[in-house]
Structure formats: C-alpha cells, structure tokens
Amino acid sequence: MMTSANDQDLFIAHFDQAKNHLPGADIDWLANLRNNGLSLFKKVGLPSAKTELWKFTSLNPLRKQQFLAPVTKAEKSLSVTDLPRLLDETKSHRLVFVDGFYSEELSDKGLPKGVRLQSFAAALQSEPAVANKLQQNLKPRDLAQEQPLVALNTALMTDGFIIEIAKDISLDKAIEILHFGSGTPQSSYHNRNVITVGAGSKATILEQVADRESHVYFSNSVTDVTLSENATLHHYRIQESNASAFHVSSVQADVGNGSSYDSFILNTGGRMARSDINVNLVAPNSSCHINGAYMLKDDQHCDITTRVDHKTPHTSCDEVIKGILAGKSRGVFQGKIIVHEQAQKTVGNQSHRAMLLSDTAEVDVKPELEIFADDVICSHGCTSGQIDEDALFYLRSRGLSREQAQSLLVNAFLADAVEALQNEDLKDLFLTRIASWLGQNPQ
Amino acid sequence: MLEIKNLHAEVEGKSILKGINLTINKGEVHAIMGPNGSGKSTLANVLAGRDDYEVTEGSIFFDGKDISELEPEERAGEGIFLAFQYPVEIPGVTNTTFLKEALNAQRKYRGEEELDGMEFVKMLRGKTKELGIKDDMLKRAVNVGFSGGEKKRNDILQMAVLNPKLAVLDETDSGLDIDALRIVADGVNKLRSENNAILVITHYQRLLNYIVPDQVHVLAHGEIRRSGGKELALELEEKGYADYSGEAA
Numbered sequence: 037m038m039t040s041a042n043d044q045d046l047f048i049a050h051f052d053q054a055k056n057h058l059p060g061a062d063i064d065w066l067a068n069l070r071n072n073g074l075s076l077f078k079k080v081g082l083p084s085a086k087t088e089l090w091k092f093t094s095l096n097p098l099r100k101q102q103f104l105a106p107v108t109k110a111e112k113s114l115s116v117t118d119l120p121r122l123l124d125e126t127k128s129h130r131l132v133f134v135d136g137f138y139s140e141e142l143s144d145k146g147l148p149k150g151v152r153l154q155s156f157a158a159a160l161q162s163e164p165a166v167a168n169k170l171q172q173n174l175k176p177r178d179l180a181q182e183q184p185l186v187a188l189n190t191a192l193m194t195d196g197f198i199i200e201i202a203k204d205i206s207l208d209k210a211i212e213i214l215h216f217g218s219g220t221p222q223s224s225y226h227n228r229n230v231i232t233v234g235a236g237s238k239a240t241i242l243e244q245v246a247d248r249e250s251h252v253y254f255s256n257s258v259t260d261v262t263l264s265e266n267a268t269l270h271h272y273r274i275q276e277s278n279a280s281a282f283h284v285s286s287v288q289a290d291v292g293n294g295s296s297y298d299s300f301i302l303n304t305g306g307r308m309a310r311s312d313i314n315v316n317l318v319a320p321n322s323s324c325h326i327n328g329a330y331m332l333k334d335d336q337h338c339d340i341t342t343r344v345d346h347k348t349p350h351t352s353c354d355e356v357i358k359g360i361l362a363g364k365s366r367g368v369f370q371g372k373i374i375v376h377e378q379a380q381k382t383v384g385n386q387s388h389r390a391m392l393l394s395d396t397a398e399v400d401v402k403p404e405l406e407i408f409a410d411d412v413i414c415s416h417g418c419t420s421g422q423i424d425e426d427a428l429f430y431l432r433s434r435g436l437s438r439e440q441a442q443s444l445l446v447n448a449f450l451a452d453a454v455e456a457l458q459n460e461d462l463k464d465l466f467l468t469r470i471a472s473w474l475g476q477n478p479q
Numbered sequence: 480m481l482e483i484k485n486l487h488a489e490v491e492g493k494s495i496l497k498g499i500n501l502t503i504n505k506g507e508v509h510a511i512m513g514p515n516g517s518g519k520s521t522l523a524n525v526l527a528g529r530d531d532y533e534v535t536e537g538s539i540f541f542d543g544k545d546i547s548e549l550e551p552e553e554r555a556g557e558g559i560f561l562a563f564q565y566p567v568e569i570p571g572v573t574n575t576t577f578l579k580e581a582l583n584a585q586r587k588y589r590g591e592e593e594l595d596g597m598e599f600v601k602m603l604r605g606k607t608k609e610l611g612i613k614d615d616m617l618k619r620a621v622n623v624g625f626s627g628g629e630k631k632r633n634d635i636l637q638m639a640v641l642n643p644k645l646a647v648l649d650e651t652d653s654g655l656d657i658d659a660l661r662i663v664a665d666g667v668n669k670l671r672s673e674n675n676a677i678l679v680i681t682h683y684q685r686l687l688n689y690i691v692p693d694q695v696h697v698l699a700h701g702e703i704r705r706s707g708g709k710e711l712a713l714e715l716e717e718k719g720y721a722d723y724s725g726e727a728a
C-alpha cells in the first residue's frame with residue numbers, strides 16, 4: 037500500500053514551485069490561509085480508502101500521474117471559434133478559463149449591470165477593499181479529515197471566478213463560465229470561485245467543463261456560494277471533459293432567509309469526477325434543489341456526494357440524482373441530510389436512481405439521514421437495476437429496434453430529472469446531450 | 480399466412496411447447512383455449528420473437544417466409560402484432576411518441592415513407608375516437624397508471640394504428656367490462672379483412688360471440704389436442720378441460 041507521505045510529495049513540491057507565482061503573494065491573510073491549507077494537507081494527505089467520505093472513490097489512478105505545478109498559463113493559442121458554448125451571446129455573458137487561468141481575450145466584453153465579474157487573480161490585485169472582501173467570502177471549511185482536497189485547493193488557489201450580484205438585480209442573461217482544457221498534458225489547477233447574490237436578486241450561472249482533445253489533467257475546484265435574503269440562484273453545471281481527465285469539485289452554499297439555491301449537474305465526462313455539494317440552509321424559508329444526472333461508460337467513475345444542513349425551522353430541500361452506467365463504469369452517490377435540533381418543519385426529500393446497461397457497471401450508494409428535530413418530513417430512496425427487459429421487448433414487438441427501444445427508455449429515465457431545470461434553452465441542450473450520448477450506443 | 484410446424488420451445492431448460500402444428504390462412508380468425516399454464520402465452524411470445532424462449536425444433540413460416548430467426552422488431556415489420564396478456568408500463572414515454580416511433584419504424588422496415596406529425600396525429604385521432612379512448616390518455620406515459628382494462632384497450636389502439644397482417648390477442652378480454660369488451664371486439668372486427676388474420680387466446684366463450692372464430696383449438700400440455708368450429712368453445716365452457724388433462728402418451 038502506498039503511504040500517505042508519497043501521496044503528498046508531488047503536491048507539496050507544487051506548492052514550493054508555485055508559491056512565488058500564486059496570486060496575492062504579498063497579502064498576509066492569504067499567505068496564512070494558504071499555509072494553513074498546506075499544513076493540513078501535509079498532515080492528512082490525499083483521501084484514501086480509509087477516509088470515510090471517500091471509501092467508494094479511489095484516487096489511485098490519480099496518484100500514478102505526474103502532474104505539473106499550476107505555474108504558467110497555457111502557451112497554446114486558442115481563438116473563440118475553438119471553444120464550445122452553451123448559450124449564444126444574446127442569452128449569456130461568458131467568462132473563459134483555459135487550463136485553469138482566466139482568459140480576458142476569449143471572454144465576452146462588457147458587463148451586465150449590477151454584476152461584478154472578476155477573476156480570482158485580478159480580485160487579489162484590486163484595491164485592498166476588494167481583496168479583503170474576498171477574504172470574508174472564502175468560507176472556512178471543516179477542513180479536517182474529510183476535505184483534504186479543499187485544503188490543497190486553499191494552499192494552491194490559482195485562479196477562479198468571482199461573481200458578485202448586487203441587490204434587487206434580476207439578470208436577463210445567464211452568466212456562463214467555460215473551463216476549457218487546451219490539451220496541455222498533465223496540467224493541474226486549483227480554482228477558487230466565489231458567488232454572492234444580493235438580497236432580492238435572481239441569477240443563472242452556467243458552468244461548462246470541456247476540452248479540445250484527449251489528455252490527462254487534474255482540476256480541483258472549490259466554489260463558495262452565498263445567497264442573501266430572498267435571492268434565487270440557478271447554478272447549472274455540465275462536466276463533459278475527455279475521458280482521461282480528473283475532476284474534483286466542492287461547492288458550499290449558504291442560503292439566506294427566503295432564498296433558494298437551485299442546482300443541477302450533468303456529468304458525462306472525465307475518467308474520475310467527484311462533486312461535493314454542501315448546502316447550509318441557515319435561515320427560515322431557505323430552500324435548495326440538488327438535482328443531477330450522470331452518464332458513464334468504459335472505465336469512467338463519477339461520485340456525487342451531497343450534504344444538506346437544515347439549521348433553522350421551515351427549510352426544504354429536494355434532491356433527485358439519476359445515473360446511467362454502461363461498460364465497466366462506476367457511479368457513487370452519498371447523500372447526507374442533517375436536520376438540526378431547532379430545525380422544525382423541515383422538508384427533505386432525496387432520491388438516487390441508477391440504471392445499469394451492462395453487467396460490469398457498478399453503483400455504490402450511501403444515503404444518510406440524521407434527524408434531531410421531531411416535526412419533520414424527510415424521505416430518501418435509492419434504486420438501481422438493469423434496464424427493464426419486459427419493457428424492451430414490449431417496445432421491440434411494436435417495431436422499434438433494440439437501440440431505439442433502449443434509447444427511448446434511458447432517455448425517459450433521464451429526461452425526468454432534466455425536467456427540473458428552470459431554463460428552457462438549457463433543458464433542450466441537456467436533452468440533446470443525452471440523446472447524442474445514447475446515439476453512440478454505449479453498451 | 481401463418482404456418483407453424485412441429486414447434487417445440489423451452490424456457491430455462493423446461494420444455495413448454497411440444498410440437499405445435501397450426502395453419503392460419505388469410506382472412507381467418509382462430510381461437511386458442513386451454514388450461515392455465517398450458518403454453519398459450521408462450522406460443523404468442525414465441526411468435527413475437529421473445530428471446531427468453533428457445534425454439535428447439537420445428538418451423539414458423541409467415542407469408543411464406545421463415546421468420547424463426549428474425550428479431551422481434553423485424554417480425555413487427557413483417558406484420559405480426561401481439562396484444563400482451565400483461566401490457567407493460569413504460570414510464571416517461573408518452574403514448575403518442577411511442578406510437579409514432581413504432582409506426583414509422585415499421586414503415587421504414589417495409590420501405591414505406593414515414594408519416595409526418597400532422598398526418599400521424601390525424602390518423603391517431605380517428606382511431607382513438609373509434610375505440611372510445613380519451614385524448615388525454617395519449618399524452619400519458621404508456622400504460623402508466625392505466626387500469627387493467629385501459630391497458631388492454633391501449634394495446635388494441637396500438638393494433639389499430641399499426642394495422643398488422645396477423646394480430647395475436649393474448650387474453651385481451653380479461654379484465655374488460657362489458658362495454659369495453661364490445662369496443663375492443665369492434666376494433667378487432669374492423670381489422671378483420673380478407674388480407675388479415677387474427678389469433679385470439681381466451682378463457683371465455685363470451686368474447687367469441689363478438690369475434691366469431693373460424694376455428695377453435697384446445698392447447699393443453701404444450702400441444703394442440705383438438706381443433707374444431709366455434710361450437711367447440713361452447714362445449715369447453717360446459718365441460719372444462721377434464722378430457723385434456725393427461726400428459727401426452
């Protein structure tokens with residue numbers, strides 16, 4: 037077995053190589069934060085099979101890589117026409133990150149009103165007031181045991197996006213962020229993103245993870261979300277990178293009084309993709325949706341781990357995750373709902389459903405309810421199974437080919453999850469993604 | 480049209496059909512009756528091409544063509560339709576979508592032009608009206624939440640839309656109320672023509688008052704033990720299957 041000391045060496049060396057290049061090197065609080073992150077990571081190392089929250093997701097394939105330190109921007113020249121885009125300019129304002137670094141040239145010009153968009157690096161170079169505000173918005177995490185990769189991110193925060201939406205703003209365009217892999221093999225980066233939505237505001241933020249060609253790289257991003265009162269954030273993500281990429285992401289959202297954090301993640305890419313989504317419902321009438329779907333084939337691995345803390349009375353959360361697994365792929369869902377003692381009248385529903393298209397695919401689930409209040413309505417359900425052979429035969433006996441029948445059934449299974457999206461363009465887009473994935477007839 | 484010779488089939492190593500011989504000509508209606516577990520649904524499923532059932536001996540010719548190696552969808556394209564004893568629920572797929580995809584898949588198989596949305600909807604509306612099926616049922620997922628009788632009626636709607644050469648109805652009458660029985664029988668009789676054939680599997684002579692068969696067969700222990708005219712159904716209703724209870728010698 038590998039010792040944890042070996043695990044860490046590469047990333048600790050990255051820190052030494054990168055520390056003079058990392059943004060905000062001259063800011064004291066940031067240096068402290070980075071050092072704390074680093075010492076914690078040194079102590080704990082990469083998550084292993086013994087780390088409770090990582091017991092179904094092995095980082096061994098990642099350990100075998102020799103990633104490069106996140107030091108320089110990619111040299112490869114790209115033009116906007118090389119890049120995929122979810123919504124066109126009339127419907128979204130887009131920021132582009134290439135191999136983890138913000139690209140001003142590739143990003144849309146002009147700013148939506150009432151919004152501050154900045155890269156993490158640029159925010160740290162702004163006047164002290166802006167940089168210090170960032171300090172408040174970087175959420176202190178419980179960095180112990182379970183979140184060594186958040187600690188690593190904190191040490192190495194390279195770049196990222198900062199989105200600040202003023203109060204009483206209703207954005208008519210979505211804000212779109214493209215995280216693009218340019219094809220630089222063995223690159224690694226640790227983005228730190230911050231989203232704050234002011235009182236009474238509404239926004240849609242779309243993130244797309246994609247790349248140009250097959251290559252191994254590692255992205256370890258952390259996003260801190262804060263919704264003030266009566267705010268709504270639709271946070272929709274699609275991860276469709278090449279099948280050699282490693283993606284780890286952790287979102288923490290604090291949801292204020294009367295606010296709603298509505299999230300969806302569509303995961304089709306990567307060799308290994310782990311998404312942590314932690315939502316704190318910290319004030320009455322706050323709510324969240326944690327929805328998503330994943331489609332895996334070959335050796336792909338996808339892990340969605342969620343935790344919702346109901347901390348005050350009258351909060352609600354709905355969680356629906358669906359997965360399709362072909363080949364030797366593996367899906368993991370871990371969902372924890374914690375209803376704190378004072379959180380009466382909590383409503384929490386969670387479900388994970390997986391459909392396996394092969395005998396060699398596998399799903400591991402771990403739903404957990406921890407309820408300390410007595411007046412609550414909570415439910416959870418996890419199911420997984422093969423495609424329904426009776427249904428397949430029924431459809432085929434009416435003339436549909438096996439492929440058509442299978443794709444109709446799988447499509448119906450997933451479409452149900454996509455229906456939750458509050459954006460028609462994106463709904464269509466996600467349905468198209470599902471259809472084209474099915475069009476490849478994964479077995 | 481359909482010519483089954485010495486058909487043997489097994490499921491999970493268990494022999495179920497033990498030498499079925501059955502010929503159905505164009506324009507004819509045949510009925511199969513027989514005790515529970517005798518192999519009626521097995522025969523229907525084997526005809527439709529379900530691969531859980533292994534044909535170990537014998538042949539099935541349809542319109543002069545050996546179909547025993549064809550996939551279920553190919554048999555559908557050739558014009559075979561099975562109304563299921565237990566129609567399956569398909570969550571998330573609406574009746575309309577399903578019917579349109581199925582019809583166009585069959586038309587494509589036969590080298591016919593696919594119907595566009597407008598033509599299809601018009602045709603579908605006509606059929607639902609004839610069968611007394613409410614439009615909202617078309618928007619619902621296939622058979623999901625349908626009552627037993629509604630599911631059967633839905634299968635008949637599919638039959639009416641797909642207009643098969645040979646329709647095999649596996650206990651389509653069970654679970655239907657008297658009015659629904661008449662509607663379903665009317666639907667079947669509409670399909671009846673000199674170019675089509677119908678095979679009705681039923682436990683009740685009553686259905687055969689509405690869909691009058693040319694021949695009635697008794698299937699017991701995986702064999703057709705007796706064949707006769709429509710009066711055979713009346714006799715069975717009276718006497719039961721006691722005469723057919725023994726294993727074959």
Ligand SMILES: Nc1ncnc2c1ncn2[C@@H]1O[C@H](COP(=O)(O)OP(=O)(O)OP(=O)(O)O)[C@@H](O)[C@H]1O
Nearest residue numbers: 490491495514515516517518519520521522531564
């Ligand atoms: N998939 C299967 N696995 C095991 N046994 C099966 C399977 N399908 C059918 N059988 C068996 O084959 C025999 C014939 O079944 P079948 O469904 O054809 O009967 P049936 O004549 O249609 O009866 P019923 O009148 O009750 O509908 C039964 O003994 C049944 O248990």
Ligand SMILES: [Mg+2]
Nearest residue numbers: 519520521564
């Ligand atoms: Mg039967």
